[in-house]
Structure formats: structure tokens, C-alpha cells
Amino acid sequence: YILDHYFAKEVDLFHEVAQVAMFLSVACSIIMGLSQRSGDFIVATIFILLKSLAFSNSKxxxxxxxxxxxDQLPRQLATALSKFNLDGQVTxxxxxxxCHSLYAP
Structure with missing residues (x-):
């Protein structure tokens, strides 16, 4: 097995606020066992909250x-998972x- 991709995390290059937002969405998705669609909803909600509450100024x-x-915030859960190298290598x-036999691609 090649494990090098688990140690180089792209998320380390992002701003701390973006890292926390991505971690929150990934953690909620994994801990709660949410579907891809529900995870995308959490990612979108965090984006909207940050844009409207934290960064907006009326003036x-x-x-x-x-x-x-x-711009650093992902728009989908799959993108956030890939930034933490949690998307996996799937065959x-x-x-x-x-007969339930497996056949390689």
C-alpha cells in the first residue's frame, strides 16, 4: 500500500477560518453518518453563515x-473530504x- 497521500494534506495551505469550516462540515458528516446530499447541505449552510454573519458589513x-x-471554502462535501485526504482510494x-462472487474491473 502507498500511504504517502495521507500525510500531505492540502487543507494545511488554507486560512484557519476555512480550515475550521471544512473540519466542521466533515466532522458533522462523519460523526452523524450523513448522506452526501445532507453533507452538501451542511457545507452550503456554513458558507452562507460565514458570508452573511461573519463577513458582511452593512457599510x-x-x-x-x-x-x-x-473562495477557499468548498461548495460540496466531497471537495472538503478531498482537502483532508479522506476521500479514499476506491476500486x-x-x-x-x-453466488456473490467478486469480479475485478
């Missing part, structure tokens, strides 16, 4: 730093429905 537009942080096999 000004987003600062360049806030815009950069929002799909065909299974015979009658």
Missing part, C-alpha cells in the same frame, strides 16, 4: 481577506447477485 463590501477565505468490483 462596506467584503475585504480582500474575507473574499479569499470564501469498484462487480458482484454476482446469485
Amino acid at each position: 462596506e463590501e467584503l475585504t480582500p481577506l474575507h473574499a479569499e477565505i470564501l 469498484n468490483y462487480a458482484v454476482c447477485p446469485s
Whole structure:
């Protein structure tokens, strides 16, 4: 097995706020056992909350730093999982429905 990809995490290159937002969405999804669709909802909700509550100012537009942080946030759970290298390396096999034998691709 090649395990090098587990030790180089792309998430380390992101701003701390983006890291926390991604971690929150990934942790909620994994701990609660949510589906992909529910995980995408959590990711989108975190994005909207950060954009509307934390970074909005009634007098000004987003600062360049806030815009950069929002650009770093994923829009789907699969993207957040990939930033933590949690998406895995999967090989799909065909299974015979009658004898349950596995067939490699």
C-alpha cells in the first residue's frame, strides 16, 4: 500500500477560518453518518453563515481577506473530504447477485 497521500494534506495551505469550516462540515458528516446530499447541505449552510454573519458589513463590501477565505471554502462535501485526504482510494468490483462472487474491473 502507498500511504504517502495521507500525510500531505492540502487543507494545511488554507486560512484557519476555512480550515475550521471544512473540519466542521466533515466532522458533522462523519460523526452523524450523513448522506452526501445532507453533507452538501451542511457545507452550503456554513458558507452562507460565514458570508452573511461573519463577513458582511452593512457599510462596506467584503475585504480582500474575507473574499479569499470564501473562495477557499468548498461548495460540496466531497471537495472538503478531498482537502483532508479522506476521500479514499476506491476500486469498484462487480458482484454476482446469485453466488456473490467478486469480479475485478
